[in-house]
Amino acid sequence: MKIIVYGVKPDELAYFEAWQKTHDQPLSLHSELLDEKTVAWARGFDGVNCLQTTPYSAAVFAQLAEFGIHFLTIRNVGLDNLDLAAAKQNKIRIANVPAYSPSAIAEFAVTMTLYLLRRLGETRAPLAAGHWNQAASFLGRELGQSTVGVVGAGRIGQAAIRLFAGFGANVLAYDPHPGHPEPRATYVSLKQLLAESDVVDLHVPGIPANDHLIDDAALTLMKQNAVLINTARGNLVDTTALLKHLRAGHLGGAGIDTYEHESPALLRYEQTGKFTDPQWEELAQLPNVLLTPHVAYHTETAVENMVNFSLANLVRFLTKGEAPDEIMIK
């Protein structure tokens, strides 16, 4: 069984090394991402394992098929960067890791919410300038006295509902396909959720149908001083409209882990330099905005599970022709 692994990050190495030892199975590990150039390295391998936010293109799938490779497992949840139609056309079967740790992302959303409700960002500049009294002037709000609207009540959304409910918040949820609804939330329409929530927390996939789900009209529906949290995907929020509502003092703040114009190099630790983007720069200047570089997932538990569960999927594909987390492409 010959396995090639792309996009290996330094924090994953120890888990890959441990896996190789316990499985007595070497892996060909590469820090580079899978693309039209690096796909050539997969020749002669049986299966591919990857982590990246850059596209898996039709050309990559065609090349893998030409090498006789039919199994790809990815170490993350989101499928938005995969050309699934091209994968199917080239008979490439794919598995993701749907639940490496929903709590990791849910806890991060709660962290951002508390930071913004207690206005911690606003204390930083006056504190740095030595203006202690001014820094102490920002009156916060309590999560337990707030209404939180969770948009997308799947694995991560439901974990977030449980955490917010644990703080005593009144939790609303919107999901057009709720499955088994989480009883700690009241399920309402998106319109009602936006109109009644002090915190709007997004956990929906970044599929094209959800592009700018939170646009100017949606933001207009939100309460004065409400806070928006996006740890899901950048394309869900219209950043131009978000800036307009922040500048106008309508929104109380925003927590953005997944930014609309995110750098494709974000998972490449070895690449340094300034990320320049005018809207990012403007958001970064706002004390009531918390920006993070797509790290909501980034915990020891999550990274270990991403490695182990995705390799378990690949081994099952290669030995049994099936994998527990195979994505069924329509």
Ligand code: NAD
């Ligand atoms: P999931 O599939 O378990 O749940 C997603 C839910 O969203 C589903 O119940 C679906 O019905 C619902 N949904 C889809 N479109 C909707 C819409 N327009 N309005 C309301 N609900 C809608 O997925 P999950 O595991 O909860 O993950 C959610 C997303 O989180 C992933 O797709 C990924 O983009 C993102 N994510 C981000 C990070 C990070 O580090 N920032 C890590 C993991 C996942």
Ligand code: COI
């Ligand atoms: C996901 O698992 O979908 C994420 O967003 C995590 C990231 C490392 C790609």
